[in-house]
Amino acid sequence: MYKQCKNIDNSIADCVIRIEDGACIPFSLGNTDYQAYLKWLEAGNTPLPAENN
């Protein structure tokens, strides 16, 4: 399960939070955690919305 991230100005950030451990994953195709996130999306899942700062 993942949750979107927001920047300080509350815009959507180019990263996502992996809820199980709170890890912040940048949107970079070479990052294997991001690759796992993309597979999760392909499986039809949707991340939780980000919380406002």
Next chain:
Amino acid sequence: MAYGTVNTDIVSDSSGGRLAPISSVMRNRIINGAMVIDQRNAGASVTPTTVGAYTYSSVDRLWYLISQSSKFTIQQNAGAITPPNGFFNYVGVTSSAATSVGSGDYFWIGQSIEGFNTSDFSWGTANAKTVTLSAWVYSSLTGTFGGSLYNSASNYFYPFTYTISSANTWTQISITVTGPTSGTWVGATNGVGVRVLFNLGAGSTLSGTAGSWASGSAYAPTGAVNVVSTNGATFYITGVQLEVGSSATGFEYRQYGQELALCQRYYFKVSGSNAPNATWGSGKMTSTTNAGIHAVHPAPMRDLPTWSYGGTVVVEGTSGFAISAIAVTYSSYIATRLGLTISGATAGQGAFATVGSTSSDYIQASAEL
């Protein structure tokens, strides 16, 4: 004084014998092959629980890949035996049960080598180079063990075997592998160049004939010893080396700082056990609830890293504020700007980030393969 020119990549003596190369820089493509660096656990035992994904939880650069959780433990210097002469560390696997290995089960450890460090192999071309894998192994079991080399797509494999004849005795093994002229290999990129796998248990559908390259899913040789099938069985390994050539040479020792820096291209951790209240970044309070912290990576990382933390991580201004979340604001291979969620700060104040004072207090960044 005139200087000569060396036009060959092989230096031979007058009787045709090959001389040892003057430089051994990066002869060994395995990182942390002597199992010296253990940033994540500092030697503590780990029980692998994550199923179906390459997972890093033991000594640096070593992954596990399993189909059932909690069937073995893994630890730097498990069992506290004497390592082979010249080594001071090893990694040890201890089976936690007599696990029945089904046809699709797998229990593996290994390392993924970055394409930039294997591109000279020229695998998948007519110029594919022969390589030799060597290591020291030790087990409470005897028999034919195995593993494999395979590509990034996990569809082209070379299963190999090796023999441990004497239980509880360090045995040096060497496997020479003719370079594959087929298969898809990533070349000089930051992706997976080659994966090196040591089998602890593999089902029949994931096994194949040893000693040749083939498409499919032969992660292990058919009939190899399944360590996980014997409760309490051990498998220890160190001195792992993968090098170009048709014979194994002596293990390439690296200075500690050099090996650590190689590991930190893929993962680094700042922990309270390294230095209590260690500083790892600085910046300012951007609001009452957020601090912008710039953290420089100790080595240029393979890719933009994933960040996480555990225990107490504090942003220090005029007082300390424990963080409750972490977000990547900007990132590059050499540094990251993080947004840390705090409470009660004063916007505009200078800030620096620290960890607490125990091994449970840490910040880490991972760009593993």
